[in-house]
Amino acid sequence: MANKPRVAIFDFTGCEGCELNKLNFENELLDILAHVDIVEWREAMDDRVDEYDIAFVEGSLSTPDCIERIHEVRRKCKVLVSLGSCATLGGINAMKNIQPIEEVREEGYGEDKYLFPTLPALPLSAVVKVDYEVRGCPMTQIEFLKLFTALVRGQEPVKPDYAVCVECKLKENECVYEKGMICLGPVTVAGCDAHCPSFGQYCTGCRGLVTDANIAGMEEILVKHGLSVDEARKRLQLYNVNQLEGVQR
């Protein structure tokens, strides 16, 4: 791209953790900004524009209004990138997809539940074409940087399709299973450099599942390590309910 790409950033139903996260890049942020023109950023700017090259969108879609807005973003941008678990997987928001919808409204809005129509929390890709994804909750910084650099250079980013365990082992971490924890690293897509296990935390699966993940096998591992079948299922569903229940991605 000869001219600086025009970039817009939007936020839907997420927790806004991702955008704040992005501001943490410090030095790298300056390098990034040198390569682009930020033309719309809900938290930082207010002048609305009509066209942009790259739209970064975070948050899942859970109201009819969201759906309308995402169609509009799609129309105005050339490249659409979803940021974080909510946008790429539906995120924790999607847990409500397996609870009766009335119950969810009750919890979320109390008395006012009938004023706010709510839909199952959907990943962007269930509604519009998404070109690239930055996974993770909050989104994985290193992956964002890689994608960003690739896009600025007019290239496709590399998408790993192997488990977090591979990256975890590259760092010679002690496996958290050794400490009696259970971990979803074996079926979760790498790319975070095994962030959580490197801090002695278990992987929650926030980056989504590897292609053709052996879910039955993973459940068995969890059960072998002390979870009930129901707990195992729930643990896997935390971020991946849409993928597991076959909601379109």
Place this chain on the structure above:
Amino acid sequence: MKDLYFPVMAEITGVKQLSPMEKLFEITLPGGVDLEHDPGQFVELSLFGVGEAPFSVSSSPTRKGTFELGIRNVGMLTDVLHRMEAGEKVGIRGPFGSGFNVDDFKGKDVMIVAGGIGLVPVRSLINYVLDNRDDFGRLIILYGSKTDKDLLFTDELQQWTDDPKVEYHVTVDSGSDDWTGNTGVITTMIPGLDLDLENTKCVIVGPPIMYRFVLLSLNSKGMPEENIYMSLERRMKCGVGKCGHCQINSSYVCQDGPVYHYPDLADLQEAL
């Protein structure tokens, strides 16, 4: 000790659109030295910041000074490459692997069965035969393509059609309205051929799915297995027998292949 992983910086000296998805790149090594490859061998082409990928050499070693790579746009690296122009630099390592042993073919009839992009690697052999025409018997080329718009090297196809010393047969899975040639899968062209079976070397190159069907058809034709050769595709990453990505059972495609003598594949269950 030679470093296995350093490329030489070569120049793209020509780019030609072959079909909607394929381009032919002419590459010149520093000083115009020859690549010195055998037909069927491959090189690793690298673009810094993008990566490295294996490509079969598409030109015959008899054509000096430059070599050609016919490249389909299917991934990240090829996408960038397809946007490059003459004058730009790429890294080259190789040639790697085992190609066709052309001496085994001398004095014999040569039959080529090429499906889709499989024509790219085998073009090296075809042109080698054409450039040493008197060393070989008949040259029979069967070429199958998805549609007539996907046909590669169309000017060469025309030359083969016109050349009385080339028996060229082409078919497409589905032709457009102005297509007047054969329609149907490549195997439909085999039964009708009049072949001197004992004296014909047959080379198959195409998408993975094609091999089984062509082999069945050659088998019922009575083609002896020891006269069959094929070139296989795998994920060649290092090209030098180290990274393990290209393995078919115990065989490293980047070393023992990509060209295999069919009888040698009998022990390799993962091959076809």
Place this chain on the structure above:
Amino acid sequence: MTRFLLTEDKVITFIEHLQKQKNVFAPHKRGTNSFAFEQVSDPASVMLDYTRTLHSVKKYFMPPREQLLSFSLTDNSFAEPTVDPVDAIFLGVHSYDLQAVFKLDHNFSEGNPEKNYLKRREGALFVGVTFAPDQWHFSGSVGINPNDADGFDVFLFAVENGYAVEAFTPAGESLLSGFEMSEFNSDIPAAADFNQHIYVPQGKLSEVFDNAWDNEVWEETSKECVGCGTCNMVCPTCYCFNVEDGVDVTATVGQRERHWDACMTRDFSEVAGGEVFREELAARQRHRVYRKFKYISDKTGQPWCVGCGRCTASCSAKISIVNIVNKLVQDHEQATVAPV
């Protein structure tokens, strides 16, 4: 050769003596229940009595991540990285891990010798130590015993209250020279027994694997295996790798990096365009086990598994390579013995 007694209370001064000669790498505690090789800074933290380290010493000769070259995008040029010999003393290496190093030496010197590995490997000296087999070791089944000093420069045989120390090479002797020890004249006690075995009849390995291709064990294990690749990553004789380019955020410079790769993952055999040549988990498990017991073994006459037990110990599904091979042996015996 003379053996010397290194009493438990002298171990620290012994390590200090080694440190005066070269850098020393030895097992340390890692996390709650694990061990890892690290450069020794405090000899008191060295653990000579350990089960197995997370990675073997392979990581020093073929680092998990390694720069193959660095490049500049501004002028499309590249520069060679500097690769230096590790040139150090590896203290407290178990016999199976040294045998694994020799196997890698073979892999990196046959065919196209690889400079990076062979360069790093220069100057490495190995001081071995007896290990006590735990529930996962089975190296005895592939001919490697806890007191096997084969190939070591120096070996520390576990004896009561310390170690019987013996040098096996001139380099080993000079490591010991200048360190006061009394002679050790008793017998070395027999090493402890292994707790598991593979029962491959002598010389039959290849034959067993000739008949193992269609065994149901591949399909069975693939129900529990999730293809995480851990078993590859921890194996001291796995050496497959992937190569990727990384670009700095400034988009002007970058590096071509290789990192260990795992044939148990789906994308290991995927080519541009999406075709995956070992799509089924069963086929991947089979490939891994054939790599350890047949493919290279047919050419070298040796199993390429050293029986360290890491793959099983680290597998969250506890898939056991011992059980897999024993099942193959059993089925093979039945098939060859049973009347038709």
